[in-house]
Amino acid sequence: MPATQVIITLLGFIALLLWGIHMVQSGILRAYGSGLRRSLSRGLDNRFKAFAAGFAVTAILQSSTATGLMASSFAAGRLVDLVPALAIMLGANVGTTVIVQILSFDIGLLTPILILVGVIAFKRGGQTRTRDLGRVAIGLGLVLLSLHLLTQTVMPHDMSPQMKEVLHLLTSDPIVTMLLAAIFTWAAHASVATVLLVMSLAAAGWITPVAALAMVLGANLGSALNPVLQAMGGDREKLRVPVGNLLNRLVGCAIALPLLPYAVEWLEIVNGGPARVAANFHTAFNLALAVLFILPLPLLAMLMKKLFPTAERPLDPGAPLHLDREAIENPSVALTNAAREALRMADAAERMLRGSQTVFETGDRKLVSEISRMDDTLDTLHGAIKRYLTDVSREQLDEEQSQRLSEILAFTINLEHIGDIVDRNLMDLASKKIKRQLSFSEEGLAEIRQMHARLLEHLKLSISVFMASDLRSARQLVAEKEQFRDLEKLATERHFERLREGRSESIETTELHLDIVRDLKRIESHIAATAYPLLEQLGALRRSRLTEAKS
Structure with missing residues (x-):
C-alpha cells in the first residue's frame, strides 16, 4: 500500500x-x-x-x-x-x-x-x-x-x-x-x-x-x-x-x-x-x-x-448593596434599605426593556445573552430583598410600615416577572427572528418601537409612584394602562390589515409580531400593578369593572 x-x-x-x-x-x-x-x-x-x-x-x-x-x-x-x-x-x-x-x-x-x-x-x-x-x-x-x-x-x-x-x-x-x-x-x-x-x-x-x-x-x-x-x-x-x-x-x-x-x-x-x-x-x-x-x-x-493569587473580584451586579443586616431591628431603616435595593431592580428591568428593543431592530446575538444575564441579576436581587424583608420583625411594624413592606414586595415581584417575560419570551422570539433571518415591516417595527417607548415611560412613572406614593401619578399609571390596551388592539388590527394586503414581511413574521405585542401588554400590566396598593389604600379603586346585569 x-x-x-x-x-x-x-x-x-x-x-x-x-x-x-x-x-x-x-x-x-x-x-x-x-x-x-x-x-x-x-x-x-x-x-x-x-x-x-x-x-x-x-x-x-x-x-x-x-x-x-x-x-x-x-x-x-x-x-x-x-x-x-x-x-x-x-x-x-x-x-x-x-x-x-x-x-x-x-x-x-x-x-x-x-x-x-x-x-x-x-x-x-x-x-x-x-x-x-x-x-x-x-x-x-x-x-x-x-x-x-x-x-x-x-x-x-x-x-x-x-x-x-x-x-x-x-x-x-x-x-x-x-x-x-x-x-x-x-x-x-x-x-x-x-x-x-x-x-x-x-x-x-x-x-x-x-x-x-x-x-x-x-x-x-x-x-x-x-x-x-x-x-x-x-x-x-x-x-x-x-x-x-x-x-x-x-x-x-x-x-x-x-x-x-x-x-x-x-x-x-x-x-x-x-x-x-x-x-x-x-x-x-x-x-x-x-x-x-x-x-x-x-x-x-x-x-x-x-x-495565581486571588484577584480582586469585580462588583457582582446581583449582589445587594443596601441590605444592611444590622438594620433588621429598625424597621424604618430596613424598609428604606429594601426600597433602595428595589430601585436597582427597576434599573435592571429598564436596561432589559431598552435592550430588547435594540435586539429586535439590530438582531444582536450577543445582546440576547447579556439580557439573559440581566434577568439573573433581577432574580438574585429579588431573592435577597425577599429574604431581608422576611427577617424584619413584624411585631415592631406599625400599620403604615406593614403596608410599605407589602408595597416593596409587590413592586419587586412585578419587576421580577417583567424580567422573566423579557428573558423567556421576548428574547426567545428575538432568537427565532435572528435564526430565521426575518425582518418586520416598517410599520410593524414602528408599532413595536412605540410600545417599547410607552413601557419605558410607564416604568419611570411606576418608580415615582413607588417612591413618593403620589396619588396623581398612580391614577395616571392606571389610565395609561387603558390607553396601552387600545394601542395593543390597534397594532393587532393594523397587522391583520397588512396580512390581508399580502405584505410578505407581515406574513413571515405574523406569529412573532402578535406574540411580541401580547408580551408587551403583559409587561404593561405588571408595571401598572405598582399603582394598585396605593389606590386601594386610598379607596380610589372600583371593586369591579363589570356593570350590573340588567333584569
Whole structure:
C-alpha cells in the first residue's frame, strides 16, 4: 500500500476512534452527568477521598479534562480547598487508564454485539437514559472497530521503506517522540485515543518499545494541556488546579524519560506483549505520580496560590448593596434599605426593556445573552430583598410600615416577572427572528418601537409612584394602562390589515409580531400593578369593572 494511502487511511481510522470516545463520554454525561458531579462534590473532605472520587468519576466518564474542569470550578468557587482539588486530578489521571487496560485485551468479538445492542437501545429505547446508554455502547463498539482497523492497516507487511524511514526519524529521539505525542493528544483532546493508537503501532512493530513508552508520556503530558488552555482568559484562580496537574506531569515525564529502557525490560518480564507493555506503563506512570505527589500536595497548593493569587473580584451586579443586616431591628431603616435595593431592580428591568428593543431592530446575538444575564441579576436581587424583608420583625411594624413592606414586595415581584417575560419570551422570539433571518415591516417595527417607548415611560412613572406614593401619578399609571390596551388592539388590527394586503414581511413574521405585542401588554400590566396598593389604600379603586346585569 502506498505511503500516502496508508496515512490517509490511518487518519480516517483515528477520526473514527476519536468519535467513538466522544460518543462514550457524551452518552455517560447525558445519562449520569449530574450524578457524577454530585458524587465528585461529596468526596472532597480530604485528599485521599478526593483521589478516590476523581478516580471513580473519571473511570466511568473516561475524560480527565471534564473531571478537571469540575474540580477547577469547585476550587475557584471556594466549594473545596485547593489540596483536595489537586488530589482529584491525581485520581482522574489514574482513572483514564481503566479503559486502556480493558481494551488492551482481545475483546474484538464484542464489537458487533456492542454496536447492535447500542443501535437497538438508541432507536427503540423508551427512556432518555436508555438511549444515552445505547449511545455509550455504540461508542465502545466504534472504538473497538477502529482499533481493529488500525491494527490491520499498520501490519508490518503493509509498511513501505519510506514509511519505515519516516517513523524511524520521528521516534529515534524520545524527547521529540514525547512532544509529538503531546501535540497529537492536545489536538485530539483524548489521551485514551493516543495510548490506544500507540498500542496498535507497538503491536504491529512499527515503533520500538522505548518509542512507545515515550509516546505514552506524551499522551499524559498533552492531556494536561487542554484544561490549562480552557481555563486561560478567565479568573486566575481557575488556573491553579490545571497548572498544578500539568506541573505534576512535567516532573513525572522528566523523571521517567531517562528510565524508559529499564522500564521496557521490567514490563516485558511482567507481560511481554508490546500493546500490554504500553498499557501497563500508562497505568504504572499515573500510579507512580499519585504516590509521589499525594503527600506533598499542600506544598504544591501553596506554590499555585503564589503563582495565581486571588484577584480582586469585580462588583457582582446581583449582589445587594443596601441590605444592611444590622438594620433588621429598625424597621424604618430596613424598609428604606429594601426600597433602595428595589430601585436597582427597576434599573435592571429598564436596561432589559431598552435592550430588547435594540435586539429586535439590530438582531444582536450577543445582546440576547447579556439580557439573559440581566434577568439573573433581577432574580438574585429579588431573592435577597425577599429574604431581608422576611427577617424584619413584624411585631415592631406599625400599620403604615406593614403596608410599605407589602408595597416593596409587590413592586419587586412585578419587576421580577417583567424580567422573566423579557428573558423567556421576548428574547426567545428575538432568537427565532435572528435564526430565521426575518425582518418586520416598517410599520410593524414602528408599532413595536412605540410600545417599547410607552413601557419605558410607564416604568419611570411606576418608580415615582413607588417612591413618593403620589396619588396623581398612580391614577395616571392606571389610565395609561387603558390607553396601552387600545394601542395593543390597534397594532393587532393594523397587522391583520397588512396580512390581508399580502405584505410578505407581515406574513413571515405574523406569529412573532402578535406574540411580541401580547408580551408587551403583559409587561404593561405588571408595571401598572405598582399603582394598585396605593389606590386601594386610598379607596380610589372600583371593586369591579363589570356593570350590573340588567333584569
